[in-house]
Amino acid sequence: MALKTSFAALGAAAVLATAFAGQAAARDQIHIVGSSTVFPFTTATAEAFGKLGSFKTPVVESTGTGGGMKLFCGGVGTDTPDLTGASRRIKKSEIELCAKNGVAEIVEVKIGFDGIVFANSKEGPVLDLTKAQIWKALSAQVVVDGALVDNPYTMWNEIDGGLPATKIEVLGPPPTSGTRDAFSELVMETGCEEAEAVEAFKAAGDEKAKGCMKIREDGAYIEAGENDNLIVQKLVANKDAFGIFGYSFLEENADKIQGAKIEGVEPEYDNISSGKYGVSRSLFVYVKKAHIGTVPGIQEFMTEYTSGKAMGEDGYLADKGLIALPESEASKIRTTVANMTPLDPAAF
Amino acid sequence: MTDIAGKYTVEPFSASTEKREKFNRLLKKRYASEARFKMWGIAAVSVAVVFLVLLLGSIILQGSSAFVTTKVELEVSLDREIIDPQGTNDPMVIASADYNKILRNAMQSLFPEVESRRERRDMMDLISSGAAFELAAHVRDNPELIGQTIKFDVLTDDLVDMLRKGYIERNVPEEDRKLNDFQIGIFDKLVASGALYGTFNTELLTTGDSREPENAGLWGAVVGSFFTLVVTLGIAFPLGVMAAIYLEEFAPKNRITDMIEVNINNLAAVPSIVFGLLGLAVFLNFFGMPRSAPLVGGLVLALQALPIIIIASRAAIKAVPPSIREAALGMGASPLQTVLHHTLPLSMPGMLTGAILGMAHALGETAPLLMIGMVAFIVDVPGGFTSPATVLPVQIYLWADSPERAFVEKTSAAIMVLLVFLVFMNAIAIYLRKKFERKW
Incomplete structure (x- = not known):
């Protein structure tokens, strides 16, 4: 008896599976993938968009920038995502991958900026660091007396007498993270140049001075996983430690932690927006133009995303930690969205 | 070892006092090692129990407050002029009216002294951004309420909830707080008048996900x-x-x-x-x-x-x-x-x-x-x-x-x-x- 029911259940499951196998076609819900940095903003917009009532709330997956691009460029058709978020600009290789799979027209929409902060507990001192100092504290190899050596610094005041006599202890993202990529590029690379160490790397046979971006692995830099909340908690518990994470986490926890000044500039909204604060990056959303008209609501969703009440200075995305574009740039972006002007691959 | 044991089994009673003492010493040692083994076992179990209690304890300690949410009772006047000026009674028209304005009026009537645009905005930030949708749904389902003044409990913003639960420190400088002194003043007045209260968080168990913590559910x-x-x-x-x-x-x-x-x-x-x-x-x-x-x-x-x-x-x-x-x-x-x-x-x-x-x-x-x-x-x-x-x-x-x-x-x-x-x-x-x- 039980076996018969089992067979029936199995049959039903098989039928179910095959019935849906061919049914991936029509989709009435926008599907978004991409960067975990853009994720909080896209989800907030998706929710507000869904509440407007005309369309279903889009589904937003957090896949990371690279993973998102791979899915996005997987082809045209409703089994591929419509939009992808990116915490950096699309690469030439990704545009080529897209083109190869038939995704010819991609619309690039810049949604705002994200600052990366170097923060510690409120109980610790406010530091004013240069990129070169941060580089010296975190690089795997530094230049001492003209020679390239493994990073010898264990205390901040060994780097510069003006810095406190505390142990160098920095919690930051792992190499898989987009925040780490941006940090490497914006702080480590320029810090290396400022510290005038590039030549030393080149002299050691490292043509492109890639060693500049290599972070030390002797325990002073602690990879704290992708969970920025955890880093904040650890900073509160240990007043000598520093953390590297997105501006939104600093803003949310401003009563417990403080951001170090970098090159004399405080990590504040206005400074990031105006570009004065040197460690910030642009965030993008890419739209697959071929899906407009196939999946309902894409144009409307992007209009909502780029509207003043979302990505504007007082918009709800600013509440979530997004740093708004200057008005002139924002209006240009709105025109792009209205016309859905695709990227020109030749510009890369 | 084995040959000593063998000897005892053969001639246990003829053993000399010296041998018997040795036997007793060995026996004691064996008992002691058994006691030690038991102790290690108990220690292992205790460590596991302590970790479990710590883990569960910290989760329950942190999580239990999430089952309570903060609401504020407002007297909302459902003005026909705002909701459905043409008197169509069309649910679509009713649902798409400007309920934020109705809520703003309700808050304004509680605090008539608030005048500047900035302060008004700060005041409205205390209410959940989902409140207008909630009210819209309520009125759409009960269109007979239009024109009346009803008591409606709206969710507060998550920051207000955090403040009420003591997760936001009042004694840090104003600019480091997500709520400013003016907003905390409003909060205190609402608490004193009894309009603001904590209640069981049904949203947590009945709604889908949201980016607004107060609306997010499982x-x-x-x-x-x-x-x-x-x-x-x-x-x-x-x-x-x-x-x-x-x-x-x-x-x-x-x-x-x-x-x-x-x-x-x-x-x-x-x-x-x-x-x-x-x-x-x-x-x-x-x-x-x-x-x-x-x-x-x-x-x-x-x-x-x-x-x-x-x-x-x-x-x-x-x-x-x-x-x-x-x-x-x-x-x-x-x-x-x-x-x-x-x-x-x-x-x-x-x-x-x-x-x-x-x-x-x-x-x-x-x-x-x-x-x-x-x-x-x-x-x-x-x-x-x-x-x-x-x-x-x-x-x-x-x-x-x-x-x-x-x-x-x-x-x-x-x-x-x-x-x-x-x-x-x-x-x-x-x-x-x-x-x-x-x-x-």
Whole structure:
């Protein structure tokens, strides 16, 4: 008896599976993938968009920038995502991958900026660091007396007498993270140049001075996983430690932690927006133009995303930690969205 | 050592006092080592218990406050001029009216002294951004209220909730606080007048996900987990039981079945992400099934639960004494009849226990679901096996990663809900075992 029911259940499951196998076609819900940095903003917009009532709330997956691009460029058709978020600009290789799979027209929409902060507990001192100092504290190899050596610094005041006599202890993202990529590029690379160490790397046979971006692995830099909340908690518990994470986490926890000044500039909204604060990056959303008209609501969703009440200075995305574009740039972006002007691959 | 012991057994009574003392010393040593062993055992158990208590304690301590939310009672006048000036009574017109304005009027009437635009905005920030939608839905469903002044309880912003629960420090400088002094002043007045109060957080258990902590709920994830597990059970249980019966009762013992057996045991130890990759390659890319769907999640988890169920089912079948089978065969039953009428019913409790434990295991999985798109922000409560859905552990992961402080307690609360489900499922397994267990 039980076996018969089992067979029936199995049959039903098989039928179910095959019935849906061919049914991936029509989709009435926008599907978004991409960067975990853009994720909080896209989800907030998706929710507000869904509440407007005309369309279903889009589904937003957090896949990371690279993973998102791979899915996005997987082809045209409703089994591929419509939009992808990116915490950096699309690469030439990704545009080529897209083109190869038939995704010819991609619309690039810049949604705002994200600052990366170097923060510690409120109980610790406010530091004013240069990129070169941060580089010296975190690089795997530094230049001492003209020679390239493994990073010898264990205390901040060994780097510069003006810095406190505390142990160098920095919690930051792992190499898989987009925040780490941006940090490497914006702080480590320029810090290396400022510290005038590039030549030393080149002299050691490292043509492109890639060693500049290599972070030390002797325990002073602690990879704290992708969970920025955890880093904040650890900073509160240990007043000598520093953390590297997105501006939104600093803003949310401003009563417990403080951001170090970098090159004399405080990590504040206005400074990031105006570009004065040197460690910030642009965030993008890419739209697959071929899906407009196939999946309902894409144009409307992007209009909502780029509207003043979302990505504007007082918009709800600013509440979530997004740093708004200057008005002139924002209006240009709105025109792009209205016309859905695709990227020109030749510009890369 | 052995020859000393041998001597004692031969001539225990003729042993000299010296030998007896040596014997006693040895005996004492053996007792001591037993006591030490027991002590280590107790220490190991205590360490485990302490960790468990710490873990559960910290989760409950952090999470319990999330079951209470903060609401404020407002006197809202549902002005016909604002809601439906033409008197159409059309639900669409009613729902799309400017309810923010109505709420603003209600707050303004409580605090007539607030005049500047900035202060008004700060005041309105204390109310949840979802409040207008709530009011809209309420009026749409009860259009007879238009024109009246009603008492309506709206959710406050998550920051107000955090302030009431003491998670926002008042004594830090104003610019480091998410609520300014003016807003805290309004808050204190609302508390003093009794309009602001804490109440059971029904949203947490009845709504889908949201980026606003006060509106975020687990129901979408619970339903998603349910659909996923239904698929898992529907596929893994019958397949697992059939495989177990065949291997145990019918399969010849040879190289091939030995290989299958070893592989089933190995499969039980395969890291779960591998099943996710398999799901991506087979179900999504080859069969073209939809992303983020509980159907695919269920299939992937079924693959994962299958070896667990097969192993448990085989153990249950093995536990049925051969005399039952021999008696049935002796009475002229065919092998199939023997299995269906006797072995299977008798081993069913053990199989069900195995299945439920396999399901409980599947309920806690996130890694395989990552690859098939179920780690996603989904607001709408899923309506079926192919609508986009997420599951409870994924919801926990997404909340843990959100910057808003109110999500910290929500994360712990979600863990508590997941644990309740797990304990419940394990309790069913124990109940079934106790109720239907047969002693031979």
